[in-house]
Amino acid sequence: MNMKLTCRSVIVSLAALSVMAGIATSSFADDKITLRLATSGSETDQRSVAMAEVFAPMVAGFADYQPGYNGTLFAQGTELEAISRGNLEMSIASAQELAQFFPEFSIFATGYVHQDAAHQVRVFNHPLMDPFKQTVEDALGVKLLSVMYLGRRQVNLRQSKDELTVTTPADLQGVNLRMPGTDAWQFLGKALGASPTPMAFTEVYTALSTGAVDGQDNPLPTVVDAKFYEVTKQIILTSHLVDLNYIAFSKALWDEMTPEQQLTVQRAADAAAAVGRLRQLEKEASLSAFLQSQGVELYEPDLAAFREHVQGQYIGSEFAADWPEGLLEQINSLGN
């Protein structure tokens, strides 16, 4: 993955591709298929923007892209079942949600495993991923098209650093940390040393503002996009999970499409994921100064202590028991 490509050069070349795709399929322009995408993310989140700016135009020759943001189409965590039942065509899914159906997916949601965005891409495109993709298609009727970069998750607290300084996981004992609702997320919250509270993403801002929770974890771009900085005072740069999402697509709909349409949808998903990844990385590298200007303190804890403690929690856990033999070593071998 040439991560040096600028967003503009990628979009310009993709626009040319979408024109060709449009020409190639203009004869089907009348019977367009509807592609509703459900996400709990906002319209301004970089994954949403990339889908609207890159994916939608590339498939416009035969498909009408209709995104539903902020959980308005389906509540967070219910999207995959909706696709499986034929009530939805696409979602921005997570390994943690897939782990609810297929426990072995928890390895892709394990703290301190993926090293960076490029590692995520190598893992998703490696043959080791094939049985995972096949299982999801066969058992759930969902096709995982591409991997999206969500970013390095950090611990974000209401308390100021003076009120609560976090150096090691022991300092998070008793902290009521909101985590998304699935078991894999709750386990990660405990592995960090905190007391996790399950809660949908769309409820987090209010819970932080009222003190219903002490904090949440998300990458810096999400903290800014969701305005969590308005109701929190510190960010501990744990980078405990280099997080990802998958562009999930209805397998039943995929099987009805022509090979040309399938190729265009696959290319559009890969292109949107690539543009979103570049933009998210750019944002992640540039937001600290803005957050500090908003009164949020950012600092690194004892990263070795966090890494050792979190990894120690997974070894021998119910989650690790579900991982295919040798898979963690394979994933690690694809790292830097």
Ligand code: KDO
């Ligand atoms: C969240 O709920 O904290 C999370 O970051 C989990 C992700 O898997 C993903 O669902 C994300 O929310 C949403 O896309 C909102 O950014």
